[in-house]
Amino acid sequence: MVTIKAKGLTKRFGDFVAVDHIDLEVKSGKIFAFLGPNGAGKTTTIKMLTGILFHDEGELEILGVRNPYPDREIEVKKRFGLIPEEPRIYPYFKGYEFLNFIMAVYEVDDRVEQRMKELLEAFNIDYLDKYVSDMSHGMKQKLLLVSVLMREPEIMFLDEPTVGLDAKSAKILKLYLQRLAQEGKTVFMTTHILEIAERMADEIAIINKGKIIAQGTMEELREQAGTEGTLEDLFLKLTGQEEEIKRIVEELKE
Amino acid sequence: MRELKLFLKYGLFLQTSSRKKKARATRRTTLLVQIFIFVYFLGFTVFIMDMNFSRLAGSTVGGVDFLELTALYWMVFAGGFFVIGTIGTAVYVLSMNEEIEFLLSLPLRRWTITVYQIFISFIYDLPMFGMLVAVAVAYGYAKGGVPFAIWAAVSSVFHTLFLLALGVYLATFAAKRISTSVARRIFILVQSLAVIGFVFTMNAYLENASGFEEVFKRLSNLYGLLRSPLNVLGYSITGADNPAYILFSLALAALFGYLFIREAKTLGFSVFRKSRGKVQFSRMGKGMAIIVKDLKTIFRAENSLFLLLYPYIFGAFMGWSSKEPVYALLVAIPISSLYVMMESSIATTPDLIAWQVTRAAPLKFREIVLGKVFTPVIINFLLAVGVVLFSTIFKGFSWLAFPLLGIALFEHIAASLMGVEYIFAHPPRSENVTRESMKASPWLTFSIMGLAGGAIFGLAVKEKWWGLLILIGSLSLTAFFIFKSIKGVRKKYEELMKGMA
Numbered sequence: 001m002v003t004i005k006a007k008g009l010t011k012r013f014g015d016f017v018a019v020d021h022i023d024l025e026v027k028s029g030k031i032f033a034f035l036g037p038n039g040a041g042k043t044t045t046i047k048m049l050t051g052i053l054f055h056d057e058g059e060l061e062i063l064g065v066r067n068p069y070p071d072r073e074i075e076v077k078k079r080f081g082l083i084p085e086e087p088r089i090y091p092y093f094k095g096y097e098f099l100n101f102i103m104a105v106y107e108v109d110d111r112v113e114q115r116m117k118e119l120l121e122a123f124n125i126d127y128l129d130k131y132v133s134d135m136s137h138g139m140k141q142k143l144l145l146v147s148v149l150m151r152e153p154e155i156m157f158l159d160e161p162t163v164g165l166d167a168k169s170a171k172i173l174k175l176y177l178q179r180l181a182q183e184g185k186t187v188f189m190t191t192h193i194l195e196i197a198e199r200m201a202d203e204i205a206i207i208n209k210g211k212i213i214a215q216g217t218m219e220e221l222r223e224q225a226g227t228e229g230t231l232e233d234l235f236l237k238l239t240g241q242e243e244e245i246k247r248i249v250e251e252l253k254e
Numbered sequence: 255m256r257e258l259k260l261f262l263k264y265g266l267f268l269q270t271s272s273r274k275k276k277a278r279a280t281r282r283t284t285l286l287v288q289i290f291i292f293v294y295f296l297g298f299t300v301f302i303m304d305m306n307f308s309r310l311a312g313s314t315v316g317g318v319d320f321l322e323l324t325a326l327y328w329m330v331f332a333g334g335f336f337v338i339g340t341i342g343t344a345v346y347v348l349s350m351n352e353e354i355e356f357l358l359s360l361p362l363r364r365w366t367i368t369v370y371q372i373f374i375s376f377i378y379d380l381p382m383f384g385m386l387v388a389v390a391v392a393y394g395y396a397k398g399g400v401p402f403a404i405w406a407a408v409s410s411v412f413h414t415l416f417l418l419a420l421g422v423y424l425a426t427f428a429a430k431r432i433s434t435s436v437a438r439r440i441f442i443l444v445q446s447l448a449v450i451g452f453v454f455t456m457n458a459y460l461e462n463a464s465g466f467e468e469v470f471k472r473l474s475n476l477y478g479l480l481r482s483p484l485n486v487l488g489y490s491i492t493g494a495d496n497p498a499y500i501l502f503s504l505a506l507a508a509l510f511g512y513l514f515i516r517e518a519k520t521l522g523f524s525v526f527r528k529s530r531g532k533v534q535f536s537r538m539g540k541g542m543a544i545i546v547k548d549l550k551t552i553f554r555a556e557n558s559l560f561l562l563l564y565p566y567i568f569g570a571f572m573g574w575s576s577k578e579p580v581y582a583l584l585v586a587i588p589i590s591s592l593y594v595m596m597e598s599s600i601a602t603t604p605d606l607i608a609w610q611v612t613r614a615a616p617l618k619f620r621e622i623v624l625g626k627v628f629t630p631v632i633i634n635f636l637l638a639v640g641v642v643l644f645s646t647i648f649k650g651f652s653w654l655a656f657p658l659l660g661i662a663l664f665e666h667i668a669a670s671l672m673g674v675e676y677i678f679a680h681p682p683r684s685e686n687v688t689r690e691s692m693k694a695s696p697w698l699t700f701s702i703m704g705l706a707g708g709a710i711f712g713l714a715v716k717e718k719w720w721g722l723l724i725l726i727g728s729l730s731l732t733a734f735f736i737f738k739s740i741k742g743v744r745k746k747y748e749e750l751m752k753g754m755a
Contacts, residue, residue, distance in 0.1 A: 051614070
């Protein structure tokens, strides 16, 4: 089943076109890696897919609901979860108060609370009595991950989910996401760590300057780039950064 | 000194923002807002004091100068309020924040960072400074006209220097030894208790006397006590009559200034909050969760107790000290209207900081906004009812209480909406909720205080046709602002969705 479908999705900020007529199709049970250099349009795309930003042009379908924002956003939002790029949480909440708030807003059942406790243990979260404003980046990131993973939503949008995580937490997250995908959930994530995308993703899309320049499985991407090698090699070639890197390194040597 | 000059030159104070032009404008704005409140307090207090003081001028019985006695009584109140208020705000600015963390990484001396932070806190103490000067000016004017009023103002400025030095020394002393969070709460509690205690003690002392002779004897004792050199809180008044007290003020300012610098050299800037280690999972309805979130945000903001209690403690004192209960709310409503605007900004700011979490959650527009508008309004309405009850119990019932409460509610709704709209229009750039929510423009400040002040003033002089006109005009304009802000909040929210903000 296709859970995320976008056709000609476009976002402009004044004259600047941040996302330029992109097409996406992501199926349930898949891990979809959305890659691109800084400022390519990854976060803007996630914001449009999750209704944080309205798109200017194009068609969007999330979990079978056509153009859900804003009219049918509540029913869709209950079914997905988002880990934003920056783990910004209400500063005056203590950790456990934030989780209480999330449980109330999403009207979850007892199973979710039980799962939350298991996840807290798995991620070593023993700082729930602290104020969010006193937490480090990684601590907030783990808290946000628990707040989303505990619900096991049908789609998980994860914008750089491993940033700030310790090695153990990052490993747990990766394995957990793979398990959820096997159970039929959709994982849509961005990352700059290309090894993670290469190892985990069933399908990859690369966006550059607002346009999708390549999309498919690793094999399909290799075909499109006309080269073998790692995802990093493909990525640099497809985004046209390979030559530039060589030139810069040569200049630095001199 | 060179470092301090640098701080001020590059304007590293009040707000930090990634957008330099905006930051500069915001700094100017905060300063302007506080100066406006200072002038408002100054003008209003002179107006009220003058009504009391001019009646007492020249009434001296058996060596007791009733004008001086009353002025000293007020000055002790204002001076005490100023010192404790200074401690409260200074303690807050001396806790660790992003800006202090940055400054500590630079080769700057600790005491200059501390002085610079104190400078920020003093800007927020301008209203009480205004009241201090106002009492002295009203006293001077009643006693000897304009020249003496100017002299009294000079005396009060020197006196304030001493009180400021005392306050910041105590704040630094406390900040080094206990958690700033605890210190702040203690000082606000002390402030509230001091005001109530002062009023009750004074009145009980005089009211329990039997017969005129006893009353007069006690008044003489009180007069002697208030004029004593040991009454350091009264030097603005005693200094106006005897320049030696001005010298005392300067000497004490130097002494406490030195002690403050000594403490500031080794100040550690403690972390603001300490957790109690309790974790309690609970399940509640969606609506309740939103209300609890907004309530916690308002009460946990660093300056929340100040914003919530200050206008009403002041109002209660005004009501206590005057015949008409209208005076209790005359000051409280305009000031609290401004603070309601800040409180609704405080409630809104965290949602904008965590905008992606808020927007990704299944929450409707009205669920996000309504709590932020009505939580501060309801809290303040209950506090205003409290002041009216206080006034009714001790001064008797007045029908004016009903229209006053109605005006308070109306103005607070307008103020709250304006606060929410402002934050939607100016999303926070940092995660410092208190600072982000204090950025309201001077235009908004003037509008809300002007409207509330106009409505109250119109009600106070409603017998005159122009009084009624001011009342109706202010209320009509408030209704217009409510309508405009409702539309504005919706519009700004939609602009955020479109990525226009």
